[in-house]
Amino acid sequence: MPHVKPVLDDLVSRLRHLVDIGLGYLSLDRETRTLSGGESQRIKMVRHLSSSLTEMLYVFDEPSVGLHARDVHRLKELLLELRDKGNTVLVVEHDPDIVAIADHVVDMGPKAGTLGGEVVFEGSFTGLVEADTLTGRHLRHRLPVKAEPRRPTGALTVTDANSHNLSDVTVDFPTGVLTVVTGVAGSGKSSLVNDEFLSRHPDAIVIDQSSVTGSRRSNTATYTGLLDPIRKLFAKANRVSASLFSANSKGACPNCQGLGVLYTDLAFMETLKSVCEVCQGRRFSDDVLGYRLRGRSISDVLAMTAAEAADFFTEPKLRQILHALNEVGLDYVGLGQPLSTLSGGECQRLKLAADLHRVGSVYLMDEPTTGLHMSDTQRLLGIVERIVDQGNTVIVIEHNLDIVKSADWIIDLGPEGGSGGGRILFEGTPAELLKATGSHTAEFLRRDLSGV
Template sequence: MSTKKGAQYISIRGARVHNLKNVSINIPRNQLVVVTGLSGSGKSSLVFDTLYAEGQRRYVESLSSYARQFLGRITKPEVDAIEGIPPAIAIEQKVNTRNPRSTVGTSTEIYDYLKLLFARAGRTISPTTGKEVKRHSVTDVVDFISTFPLGTKVMVLAPYQSDDAAPTTDRLLTLLQNGITRIEACNEIFQVEEIISGSAKLPKTCTVNLVIDRFSVSDEVDFPGRCGDSVQTAFSESDGSCVVHTFDSNNKPTATLFANRFEENGVQFEEPSVHLFNFNSPLGACPKCEGYGKVIGIDEELVIPDRTLSLYEGAVAPWKTESMQAYRDQFIKQTAKIDFPIHRAYEHLNEAELNLLWNGTKGVDGINSFFEYLEEKKYKIQYRVMLSRYMGKTVCPVCKGSRLRPEANYVKVAGSNISELVLMPIDELQAFFKTVVLEPHEAKIAERILIEVRNRINFLMDVGLGYLTLNRLSATLSGGESQRINLATSLGSSLVGSLYILDEPSIGLHPRDTTLLINVLQNLKHLGNTVVVVEHDEEIMRAADQIIDVGPLAGQHGGEIIFQGKIDELQQAAPDSLTARYLIGTEQIPVPKFRRKSASFVEVKSARENNLKSIDVKFPLNTLTVVTGVSGSGKSTLVKGVLYPALSKLVNGYGEKAGKHGCVTGDLHRIKGVEMIDQNPIGKSTRSNPVTYVKAYEEVRKLYSDQPYAKANNFKPSHFSFNMEGGRCEECQGEGIIKVEMQFMADVTLVCEQCHGKRFKNEVLDVRYQGLSIFDVLELTVDQAIEFFGSQPGSTERKIAEKMKPLQDVGLGYVRLGQSSSTLSGGESQRVKLASFLGKENSGGPFLFIFDEPTTGLHFHDIRKLLDSFNALVENGHSLIVVEHNLEVIKCADYIIDLGPEGGKDGGQLVFSGTPEELLKCKESYTARYLKDKL
């Protein structure tokens, strides 16, 4: 290959990673390339396990000798050669962080720049006087004096500092020795010698000042020097204060106080520093909640579980019991004269009425007084039990959820403090920083900081996240939001000449917002980067400079390059490509012939968590219900934040705290259980994998322990477990790999030198079944395993095949049995969970299943399989609620709940509920506009 060609292309020769069949391909540089194909066809093996892995390996090689010492042990991708590869950056489908301190602001680095902005250009405003708090320098005082007309008489004074009411003789003698000969009190001057001799007496009620100097304002060259020396002396003789008396034409003095301390009106303030705005530092964190924003306290949602009730009807839960009802009656009696609305629903009380109910007033004891009484009596067990019933995580009363100590919010930039900025939606924050006006001195300091802040905010807007706030917890983001934040963070680094590798960036994006994402990808390319995207979204495919289709099928039937070129050529040149067939329309997901209807339902009333506008939403049972709407409209909040935890508590008997809502009603007796099938990993341990999750590995271990060699060596089923001591390799503890922590870099994963990645001791690996060791079985794909075990005559073998069948049914036939859960994408993890429930079909029901973006990582053909699984669940009496943007799933729904109309503060409303055909008539719905072409 010529040098010129090498510069134009990333050339891969003979790639054989996983199921790739000796693939050779030239990927054009500085273009947007989409790699597509069925799930398991080999896309990730080509892009991540070959291209990115080699890019990272070469990056480490270019670093220090410390890093290079591990290189001999880092496994190279199984490929003959890769040429022309630039530095690689991968933005994968990462699982959200569960760190309660991580926010959108910290993960995008915007908050770091805001801390710097407030520390350098912020003004501290006194909350009592409203004046700016300043530390005066000698220059400030000299400049002040110089503003007066020439000849103006000036006296520089230092406030007398002593515990004594008046200077003692010893103190006066010391002052004389220091050259101070006069004292001022009540606008009179007294000689120090006269006070010592007793010929003059200081008034007892006046403030005493030491006279440092007296002069007239002059334009002489040495005047600023003399003036400055006097001011400096005044600061040093007092506690950092200086009083300047200026005299008018009538010889009447005007006093002006200066201080070289950071204070205002006698109150000392904390000087702005980066640490003051850091809620992860003891210097900046709120002392009450330690920077979490929440504390354990009386939880309003537990005290008032049903906001649709009035006080008289029993809205206050602890006052409903017979023993505590007297407190409700007492409150009603105490508020009778002020006409408190005891028959009005709690949710309709105004702010003043809520304040009265909770905090009481003179002669009225509110809810908080009741709980204070319980605190006093908690030495009795019944009161301790009652208190614990209503305790939960609640907003910190000191910082009001801002996480920062109160002093941090005294510092303002353009009239706003940092807490106000992080609570603004990003689209409002963008407008704020576009129009922010600073003083010339501040503007110069903040110039570079503002450029970085504006750029990063613009990137978040470009990827469709304008509805988020910087204070939003990373743990509450969806998988798609998380990935787009990672994309925005990478954009903020403004790298050029790099290889960006993205894994389904369209996840979680409504079709309306996909155009924004395409613009971002095009901008990355125009900067001079190569952008390789693993994607199934039709719109992104059509925007690509080149498409690479991997297939033709999944697993051992994939791993080949079916097509490379422009999308128009794909539809003509690759008739055998499933991607081409679906794009042309020769293969398609059919619209259902009829929509299921149900008279049974569950209803969420008055949902008002995050941006939800106190909406009532009905979810029909025994149907496929799809919840849709633009990004940030409130779908996840409604389904995952309110409906699931509330239903789980009512039906399952346990569950996390539900988001703010009135109540959940309906035909709950028709549901035997509620299951959330999200994209979180299937296990906390890296040793967890699909075969253990669907309970098939127990039978495999039993089968191997029954083999003659195992019996001869007294091997039990536990010897074939990589989670227990006995048969596993103890060097890597059954993982097959060892992680090496690198300084200031990502950890390096190395193959275990003891077992060479085989996870078990040699004697355990010597046990064979039909020629395969236990490690060989774990290396089989689901399809291969079903074929292998299904063809055997034994009942145990058939049971193993049956337990794995659901994995195949949900389109995971290509996944290896022993593949670590940490290497599964969010969509794959979700489908493993679905397979697990499909395998429990006979365990009773009906269940309500909730899915969050189940089409993640799915090709059109795989979505068809997924819909078949969904329909099978509904036909078996179960109910499905799916949060989804994919139009193929939306068109197949029995019932649609569309939220919006926009994201963020302009969302959270119920735009539509009904069938897909009825949705098309809804003019306010963005979903309707895009669905029109699919029906």
Template sequence: MKTASTTSNTRGSWITVAGARTNNLRNISVRVPKHRMTVFTGVSGSGKSSLAFGTIAAEAQRLVADSYPLFVRNRLPQHGPVDADRLDGLTFTVVVDQRPFSGNTRSTVGTASDTAPLLRMLFSRIGTPSAGYSPAYSFNDPSGMCPRCEGLGTVDDIDLACLIDDTRSLNEGAIRFPTFAPGTYRFKRMLHSGLIDPDLPLSCTPPETLDMLLHARQLRLTNPDPQYPKSGLFDGVIPRLRDSYLRKSPSRLTDDERTALSRIVSHEVCPECAGSRLNSAARASLIDGRSIADWSAMPIRKLRQTLQAVQETTVSPLLQALSAQLERLDAVGLGYLSLDRHSPTLSGGEAQRVKIVRYLGSALSDVCYIFDEPSAGLHPHDVHRLLQLLAQLRNAHNTVLVVEHHPAVVSAADHIIDLGPGAGSAGGTIQFEGTPAALSKTDTVTGHMLRAPMSINAHPRPHTRSVAINHATAHNLQDVSVRVPLRVLTVVSGVAGSGKTTLMAGELGRQHPEFVVFGQGRLRGGTRSNAATVLGIAEPIRAAFALVGGIDPSWFSANGRGACTTCKGKGVMVTDLAFLEDVRTSCEACGGSRFNPTALAVTFAGRSIAEILATSAKDIVRIFASNKRIVQPLRWLVDVGLGYLSVGQSTSTLSGGERGRLLLAKHLAATEDPSQLRIVLDEPTVGLHAADTDRILRLFDRLVDAGATIVAIEHNLRVIAHADHVIDIGPGAGDQGGTVVYEGTPAGLRESPNSLTGQYL
């Protein structure tokens, strides 16, 4: 029997997991050393995230939440114990994932990294003439924001000529916007207001009456219909549209609303503040001849130099704190960004590195930090700086856990836990525990990856035709003209922020619309969207269940008759706490399955509709082998490296790379002639193990051999080495990039003296 002191020593040295069964984990037991950097490796879908995030992080955060008073706990997300026999030695845990920042229009790199408050304080102390206290320099505070644009930097206006058709009456659809169409709630409010004859064309309506209908704000009606709410005040069409769509970002928009908004709304830089978001007093306050808006618009790398020139002993501690924060942002490879950059425009990798900066320099110790592929979006040149920051966190007496594929990150680990051997049901077991050196000698898939030499494409496909990008000047591009070859695999490389995505996903797609761009942006549909709905296989699956059960297919839709009556098919219960964040808890009635008992009672191949949706794409292919409508799209999903995804997994939980590959699979499934394919892929191997990368490269080869044109924006050296043609952008990031450094074969890139990519290749 272990003594109390032995248990205490174990708790101080290890995080112990016994009998973990989260997702595909197969009753595994493992010990994770504390105060070390442990990297979880394995092929995509092997169970790395299930162990690090779904087990260790989830249980630690649940236990921390349980330590708060009941009043506070009731306002926190409620999670049950994880599916494991025992966890011990857990500490306060911080998860740093790749989820992009929310669509908050007031969030910038400065606010997200906690740098903006320091900058505002600096200007409030030594800016001349002073605008006042720190809030007077904030575009999120009434005392500092531009009164014209309310701190947004842009002015959105509604084009009345596009919104209304004055030759029509209300009943004929004079207000050309979906929520004001005849029969809608807003239409009925106008109808019952008593302001206007609904059968009279707007051109025949008295101007003052039409002005009230369009522009009234909180108008007390004098003669409304009895059906109009007695206590109701009337808001005109324009205020309603501004309040619902312009002053805030709606969580969901229908396709009709999105189309209508693009038609009636114009977006322009605010003429009063020129996009700076600040009022005249804040803009007039200067340090060394520059305003806070000027400082915020500089690349962080230049801002560091500007800050070093400030010699004010009265604010020395503030200068040191601000300098340290900017140095960290530069150190994680974000020196090309400016503090006023809109944070929702950052990629997942950029967003994660901004989050890292928030924790560096923290006074807390004995914290467990868990990172989800922090090297995503980083050029090999920048990975070593990331490793230095992770080492800083570890050396501050913290535990660092990293889910990673990048060989440099794996090699820098103190301890490795390799999962596999395969993905989904073929994974979930511990393949190796130990040092990187020992892992490289094993027969595991990751071991092979670490010791396998990378080969340069010795026989690139020749090309005879190409398309031209002419005089590209968007963002940091410096009048770039370049030719992109057809019917080959072209890889566009360069450091993060060099202009790769701007050139290929932006300019190539704009000048040559036949190219389809697959980026890492969000997918439409919210939490109800999943791989099955995106690929168009949800209906055939429901039809198969309907045939077995003898009932209508809508019974097998969580958005239709099959929805759980308690949670309305969401799987969670959402409690609105007014000014606090919503609380989400798993629905007890359906156990989170989203379906009602009638739907769950019908089975296909021994599985309910909820169980089918929880099954991986690879297994679904076997279950529905005879149904081509289901199998064909899923085979493409397997080919792009997403065979481990469950077909019912919400697209809101996917990484940027997974979203891009899912859309690629959808596009390939809908393409009859591969020779017509012209596609641009933004970092298609993000989140892929080297073995999975080789698999998707074989798919690219198959498509190109059939006549397709593929352009991949990549940092992955395996992909660059495999290319037929490479276009390297740089030489640096931001204003130091934006030029073509090299064009040609991968072998030639290796010899290019000006290319950072060539040096690492």
């Protein structure tokens, strides 16, 4: 019927955009609450692509999160389509492929936290590649495929895996090496590792991007175990009870009960959060703030970044924890920073810091490069390599091609997402993957190495 055709064309267009942006594996009755952050963001993008509005400002925060290199290519086309409709598109992104299509680039730095906050470059992508900034230097460096992969010490086997779209998958995960599980979004990577492998090997250390558990009083110092020895140092130096130096105990500001902020319930409106007028956000009573450790109050110490605290403390136990925080790239995070303010990537690195020195363990990491700058990815690689060198097994679900190149062993799933995936396409070293056919990962790895 002619009057139905416009509606049908619009539906087909939206469905095609969902497929193009890498969400072809989603069923139409999938509940939105079950979608990941990246999937939700891409669905919003598809909705706006079908809008007739122009001269709009769109802001995307890392839209490439969770995307395979194949789908990043599709994402670029959709971003350009939004721009070409007469809109302004602002993207916060680390992926070089997305940055490369920008008409104008703003590079922030020079580093993170208190060492950042400055515009270090403005201009074209070509200019950024030549710039003497952290981003520019890493764009000029192309990581090669690992030349000499480690030899496995054994294998952990998963047999007859059928979770979600997996089709009777049987696969060996080699021990004593770095294994990277790859494949397009929805190909079955998480089902294989987080469901099937973990159910058979529940002792594995899982380091994902889920929020770090704790109350709104929890912070970096409490989670890592730094706070108790710090409280004891203050107590010993001032010959008082250690409980005074806990914002949850005797030393808390009486006005805000040690929160540093006050919450005002405004009924139907959003709760108002304001800094405590008595302690000015320092969380402790005036008496407690008068006690000093090497000239600093407990509030001063909790305001320190991990890097500053590493210079301040000489105690071996504290230095070991602080060294781990600095090593995973959290040197800019404050000791008293609430856990609720940390991003998914920061939560993941905080968990990694807490488990960094175990030996003989199996580590599972789910897209650890999410939210990381290229320089932080290189730092993460160094940490992962050291964990494996200590005698551990590391299994990483990842799309980042630098991580893929650095693997000792690769398990590639696909070929597509959803019902089109769930099969093992390839098992072997990165060098062997380059020769594989029928794999999107192999194709884009070859493109990356050739500079295409």
